[in-house]
Amino acid sequence: MDTEAEPLERDRSSAPATGTEEGSRFSRIPSRFAASTSWRRTLALGAVCAVGVLLFSSFVVQPFLIPSGSMESTLRVGDRVLVNKLAYRFGSAPRRGDVVVFDGTGSFVQEAPPEDPVAGLLHGAAASLGLAEPAETDFVKRVVGVGGDRVVCCDKRGRVEVNGRPVDEEYLFAGDPPSRAPFDIVVPDGTLWMMGDHRSNSRDSRDHLGEPGGGMVPVDRVIGRADWLGWPLGRLGTVPDTSAFDGVPAPGPAHG
Structure with missing residues (x-):
């Protein structure tokens, strides 16, 4: 009786081993599926985050890479402003006095340069994150005159006058005069007269006086105001404000 039971006991002991082997084979399938699902979730989360950043940049705050020295020393080449x-x-x-980013199409640039649509899309996405230079039609300058203002250069002391009041522009690049080219203009309603802080290194409204639009930038072409410096870390903070225009009177018949 005892000897007949031994094969049965051995058979029973071998069954779990076979089941364990088969179970381990099948257990690898869910682990692979889990890994694949994890990667998909990571990619989906990354895509959602990227879309969120682009939407935030498009409608709320956009980093803008400063490509030239036209706004020195307020803004320097390589700065990222928000x-x-x-x-x-x-x-x-x-x-008056605001530092703004604007689309210069029709004022500073008569026609947008042609470009490859795919390359343009990729460049636009990178520029909207401050990772690439802005489009050739985007500019950053300071508002010197608003609609109705009479802006004249220069008075006997070489200062720009707005509505008959001389402006002490403390933000100008060291050693730069307010302008080497004289001008006397009245800013049409709904437009702005723009100038760089580094006047001898800035192509601005002065350079487009004889062109269509007369160098005036429509208000609806303004993208936003440069309020903060986000990079480099050593310059982190707000873009300096100015009180240079505090005493300028409102435009009126006597000034226009």
């Missing part, structure tokens, strides 16, 4: 796109969205308008 452009407040909500600054003028709720009834506010650009003021």
Whole structure:
């Protein structure tokens, strides 16, 4: 009796081993599926985050890479400024002294240069994150005159006058005069007169006086106000404000 039971016991002991082997084979399938699902979730989360950043950049705050020295020393080549796109969205308008980013098509650039659509899309995405230079039609300058203002250069002391009041522009690049080219203009309503802080190194409204639009930038072409410096870390902070235009009177018949 005892000897007949031994094969049965051995058979029973071998069954779990076979089941374990088969079970381990099948257990590898869920682990692979889990890994694949994890990668998909990671990619989906990355895509959602990227879309969120682009939407935030498109409608709220956009990094903007400073490509030239036209706004020195306020802004330097390679600075990343954060452009407040909500600054003028709720009834506010650009003021004298504001540093703004704008689309210069029709004022500083008569026609947008042609480009490959795919390359343009990729470049636009990179530029919107401050990782590439802005489009050739985008500029950053300071508002010197608003609609109705009479802007004249220069008075006997070489200062720009706005509505008959001389402006002490403390933000100008060291050693630069307010302008080497004389001008006397009245800014049409709904437009802005723009100038760089590094006047001898800036192509601005002065350079487009004889062109269509007369160098005036339509207010609706303003992308936003440059409010903050985000890079490099050593320059982190707000873009310096100015009180240079505080004493300028409102435009009126006597000034226009």
